[in-house]
Amino acid sequence: KRGRFLETLAAVTVQFDRIFKELFQGGTASLELETPGDISSGLLIKAHPPEKEPHVLDSLSGGEQTLVAAAFIFALQEYQHAPFFILDEIDAALDLMNVTRLSRMLRDYAKRLQVIVVSHNEETVRHADRAYGVTMKNGVSQVLALNLN
Amino acid sequence: KRGRFLETLAAVTVQFDRIFKELFQGGTASLELETPGDISSGLLIKAHPPEKEPHVLDSLSGGEQTLVAAAFIFALQEYQHAPFFILDEIDAALDLMNVTRLSRMLRDYAKRLQVIVVSHNEETVRHADRAYGVTMKNGVSQVLALNLN
Amino acid sequence: TRINKVVLSGFKSFQKKTVIPFFDGLTTIVGENGAGKSNLFDAISFVMGRRSSQLRADRLEQLIFNGGERHSPAEEAQVVLHLDNQESVFDRFLGNGSTAPEITLGRRITRSSSTYTFMGRACSRAQVDEILEAAKIDPDGQQLIAQGMITDIIKKNPVRRREILDEVS
Amino acid sequence: TRINKVVLSGFKSFQKKTVIPFFDGLTTIVGENGAGKSNLFDAISFVMGRRSSQLRADRLEQLIFNGGERHSPAEEAQVVLHLDNQESVFDRFLGNGSTAPEITLGRRITRSSSTYTFMGRACSRAQVDEILEAAKIDPDGQQLIAQGMITDIIKKNPVRRREILDEVS
Ligand SMILES: Nc1ncnc2c1ncn2[C@@H]1O[C@H](COP(=O)(O)OP(=O)(O)OP(=O)(O)O)[C@@H](O)[C@H]1O
Ligand SMILES: Nc1ncnc2c1ncn2[C@@H]1O[C@H](COP(=O)(O)OP(=O)(O)OP(=O)(O)O)[C@@H](O)[C@H]1O
Ligand SMILES: [Mg+2]
Ligand SMILES: [Mg+2]
Numbered sequence: 001k002r003g004r005f006l007e008t009l010a011a012v013t014v015q016f017d018r019i020f021k022e023l024f025q026g027g028t029a030s031l032e033l034e035t036p037g038d039i040s041s042g043l044l045i046k047a048h049p050p051e052k053e054p055h056v057l058d059s060l061s062g063g064e065q066t067l068v069a070a071a072f073i074f075a076l077q078e079y080q081h082a083p084f085f086i087l088d089e090i091d092a093a094l095d096l097m098n099v100t101r102l103s104r105m106l107r108d109y110a111k112r113l114q115v116i117v118v119s120h121n122e123e124t125v126r127h128a129d130r131a132y133g134v135t136m137k138n139g140v141s142q143v144l145a146l147n148l149n
Numbered sequence: 150k151r152g153r154f155l156e157t158l159a160a161v162t163v164q165f166d167r168i169f170k171e172l173f174q175g176g177t178a179s180l181e182l183e184t185p186g187d188i189s190s191g192l193l194i195k196a197h198p199p200e201k202e203p204h205v206l207d208s209l210s211g212g213e214q215t216l217v218a219a220a221f222i223f224a225l226q227e228y229q230h231a232p233f234f235i236l237d238e239i240d241a242a243l244d245l246m247n248v249t250r251l252s253r254m255l256r257d258y259a260k261r262l263q264v265i266v267v268s269h270n271e272e273t274v275r276h277a278d279r280a281y282g283v284t285m286k287n288g289v290s291q292v293l294a295l296n297l298n
Numbered sequence: 299t300r301i302n303k304v305v306l307s308g309f310k311s312f313q314k315k316t317v318i319p320f321f322d323g324l325t326t327i328v329g330e331n332g333a334g335k336s337n338l339f340d341a342i343s344f345v346m347g348r349r350s351s352q353l354r355a356d357r358l359e360q361l362i363f364n365g366g367e368r369h370s371p372a373e374e375a376q377v378v379l380h381l382d383n384q385e386s387v388f389d390r391f392l393g394n395g396s397t398a399p400e401i402t403l404g405r406r407i408t409r410s411s412s413t414y415t416f417m418g419r420a421c422s423r424a425q426v427d428e429i430l431e432a433a434k435i436d437p438d439g440q441q442l443i444a445q446g447m448i449t450d451i452i453k454k455n456p457v458r459r460r461e462i463l464d465e466v467s
Numbered sequence: 468t469r470i471n472k473v474v475l476s477g478f479k480s481f482q483k484k485t486v487i488p489f490f491d492g493l494t495t496i497v498g499e500n501g502a503g504k505s506n507l508f509d510a511i512s513f514v515m516g517r518r519s520s521q522l523r524a525d526r527l528e529q530l531i532f533n534g535g536e537r538h539s540p541a542e543e544a545q546v547v548l549h550l551d552n553q554e555s556v557f558d559r560f561l562g563n564g565s566t567a568p569e570i571t572l573g574r575r576i577t578r579s580s581s582t583y584t585f586m587g588r589a590c591s592r593a594q595v596d597e598i599l600e601a602a603k604i605d606p607d608g609q610q611l612i613a614q615g616m617i618t619d620i621i622k623k624n625p626v627r628r629r630e631i632l633d634e635v636s
Contacts, residue, residue: 008467031463034456042456043463049501051288053533057452058523059479062238062614063500065449072451073440080441080466082434083299088339088445089211092241093614095269095499110324114300118327118335118445120244129323134333139200139366141311141334143318157636180632183625191625192632198332202364206621207354208310211445212331214618221620222609229610229635231603232468237508237614242445244330259493263469267496267504267614278492283502288535290480290503292487 005039008079015075023067023101026050031072045072062093070102074109084114091121103127154188157228164224172216172250175199180221194221211242219251223258233263240270252276299387299433301342302400303380308363308372309344310337336445343444345377345405346437347414347426352444359409378404378415387433391416391425403429436465468556468602470511471569472549477532477541478513479506505614512613514546514574515606516583516595521613528578547573547584556602560585560594572598605634 013031020029027050035041047068048054060068070090077085085106091099099121106115107127117124125131131146162180169178176199184190196217197203209217219239226234234255240248248270255264256276266273274280280295300322307315311334318338327335340353340361350358363372380400381388388401403426404415414426430437440451440462451459469491476484480503487507496504509522509530519527532541549569550557557570572595573584583595599606609620609631620628 005464005467008463012463012466033460039460041460042458043460044456045452045459051536052501053288053535055533056523056525056529058525059529060452061501061505062449065452067500069449069451073443076440076462076466080434080439082436082439082441084301084435085441085443086339086342087443087448088336089242090443090448092448093238093500098500107324110322114320114322115324116301116320116327117324118339120328125326125328127324128326130321131326131328132318134327134329134335134338136311136330136333138368139202139311140313140363140369141316141337143316143334143338146328154633154636158632161632161635182629188629190629192629193625194621194628200367201332202366204364205354205356205360207356208360209621210332210336211618214621216331218618218620222612225609225631225635229603229608231605231608231610233470233604234610234612235508235511236612236617237505239612239617241617242331247331256493259491263489263491264493265470265489265496266493267508269497274495274497276493277495279490280495280497281487283496283498283504283507285480285499285502287537288480289482289538290485290506292485292503292507295497 002039009033009043012075012079015078016071019071019074019078019105020047020068022105023071023098024049024064025101027052029068029071063095063098066090066093067098067102070105074105077109077113082113084116085109086116088118089120090117091119091124094121096123099123151188158182158192161224161228164227165220168220168223168227168254169196169217171254172220172247173198173213174250176201178217178220212244212247215239215242216247216251219254223254226258226262231262233265234258235265237267238269239266240268240273243270245272248272299385299435300382301379302382304338304342304345305376305378305380306338306341307376309341309375309377310334310361310363311366312337312341313363313369313372339444341377342379343437343442345379345403346430346435346442347405347423348437358407358412361407362409374406374408376404376406378402381433388429391429391432401429439465468554468604469551470548471551473507473511473514474545474547474549475507475510476545478510478544478546479503479530479532480535481506481510482532482538482541508613510546511548512606512611514548514572515599515604515611516574516592517606527576527581530576531578543575543577545573545575547571550602557598560598560601570598608634 017029027048029047032044033041103124133144133146166178176197178196181193182190252273282293282295301320304318306312329335362375365371383401389397406413470489473487475481531544534540552570558566575582
């Protein structure tokens with residue numbers, strides 16, 4: 001249904017911009033149809049970090065792209081309400097400041113849904129309620145609950 | 150020339166296995182033609198980390214794939230002798246132990262060729278002779294020499 | 299709902315039966331390169347119905363523990379997902395007005411077969427999809443992000459990206 | 468040879484003329500997300516002849532400083548690479564038995580033009596390739612690894628991977 005799609009697009013776009021502003025501490029972002037009003041056309045992501053000229057999405061840095069992608073995923077979640085996030089090393093390209101911002105946001109979502117994150121980053125682990133350590137011995141993996149204190 | 154290709158393949162394979170063993174502290178690796186002897190066929194990478202069954206390359210972990218790729222690149226370098234490496238965040242998927250192993254190897258290459266590495270990882274920076282810090286202000290980048298002590 | 303427990307055996311590097319309870323809040327999974335963290339992620343994707351190509355394998359049988367250097371290979375791989383049912387979201391699948399505090403979804407493969415189970419009994423792939431959908435779980439959705447895939451949404455072609463929004467609306 | 472210096476102006480986020488000396492040994496480039504580290508990588512790739520698609524741009528003109536929010540865009544982007552010639556590897560390009568301690572390779576683009584220079588004088592792309600090859604520099608080689616591209620060699624199809632070895636032999 002055309003109406004329902006456009007309604008969803010509007011709702012998700014509002015969330016996308018709000019979450020983007022929090023992760024980038026400013027700037028603006030939006031989701032737009034390539035051909036306005038044509039729901040069979042593609043969906044464009046416009047991301048404009050603070051003090052930068054809005055630009056080709058590809059020319060954003062690795063860390064910036066990760067944050068834009070995370071904002072999109074979280075914006076969908078605000079609409080969809082899935083019961084969990086399971087995220088494998090999404091912080092790989094982030095600097096310390098951005099790992100902290102993303103982790104705080106994940107911690108916030110973790111109050112309402114289950115959040116499971118694979119990470120090598122100490123700062124991410126610092127925000128966790130619990131941790132599992134996976135080790136391998138002779139080609140076999142084992143899982144141990146870790147004490148986070 | 151068929152002879153020269155097979156000679157190159159043999160030489161690079163020896164280096165690939167040697168470097169792989171150093172990065173993985175064991176195991177074996179080789180480069181083979183899909184159709185042995187047919188130099189128009191594809192080149193296969195066989196990577197066998199210690200205590201694991203040699204497997205589909207895709208099923209290796211993110212960090213393992215990075216190390217296999219690094220071993221390949223370094224093996225080519227042993228043959229080609231390019232004057233520099235310029236590597237942008239190649240350590241993103243590595244755990245602390247592997248960042249240390251890779252950085253030590255890069256430090257070793259840095260005695261013979263120029264090595265320039267972009268990294269967010271403190272352990273990588275710890276192995277450097279010098280560092281440049283890039284900062285952005287009002288959408289403009291600046292570069293400063295940093296003191297590493 | 300939420301995941302109460304994941305039980306795997308013979309799946310990738312998890313040779314023996316491994317029970318992993320999950321709780322509310324933020325759980326991190328840590329460990330060295332190659333330890334098996336993404337294999338655990340794959341196990342959850344697998345039981346929710348993702349294809350072998352999304353699990354870093356060419357064929358399903360590559361998901362079965364291959365023995366490594368020191369062990370013999372496993373005969374089969376099995377993953378069972380225990381999902382909370384205290385909000386009764388799965389009741390309509392339990393039959394005859396019955397209920398249960400949790401439900402289980404399982405998937406088992408051998409070199410020659412592949413089966414799904416619900417509450418321990420065989421069921422179809424379509425039934426698994428229906429059960430997951432009742433809890434707003436989409437195995438191919440943006441809530442399950444594999445290693446290296448976070449920026450996939452940025453790189454996607456705009457029409458495929460719009461289709462993601464179609465799924466949501 | 469080695470890189471003695473990189474001089475950029477108007478290239479991506481480097482609005483003003485920026486001079487970056489390089490030395491022997493291991494140099495790390497650090498900074499926050501979006502600071503401009505990969506843009507510096509792109510500048511070096513650019514002057515060595517890589518195409519816009521390898522520089523995260525659809526068209527060359529996107530490589531020119533676009534002004535950000537606070538500044539006006541630049542008219543042109545220029546990068547000059549200073550390469551050491553103390554081993555005389557570039558002498559044959561210097562003409563008439565002359566020599567110099569270092570050579571420069573430059574590339575400049577405006578919205579409507581694109582030029583390469585050698586020792587400050589216009590030259591062709593083919594000449595740049597030849598000069599780089601004399602120093603065993605391959606702009607498309609495995610010595611220049613862009614962000615996110617380290618595992619490209621693993622993911623490549625086997626024939627393209629074998630072609631890399633063809634280049635080397
Ligand atoms: N069927 C199988 N049987 C046994 N071992 C397997 C099987 N499939 C994959 N493996 C092994 O699992 C390892 C990869 O594990 P995994 O991808 O989970 O690592 P990881 O902990 O995510 O590491 P990283 O931090 O590098 O991403 C590989 O070394 C591979 O050999
Ligand atoms: N032509 C241009 N003019 C001005 N700014 C540009 C131009 N092209 C790209 N940029 C800006 O440069 C920034 C990206 O810089 P770069 O990719 O070098 O970051 P980085 O330091 O590598 O970060 P990361 O650690 O996240 O990889 C983007 O925010 C982009 O807006
Ligand atoms: Mg992994
Ligand atoms: Mg970068």
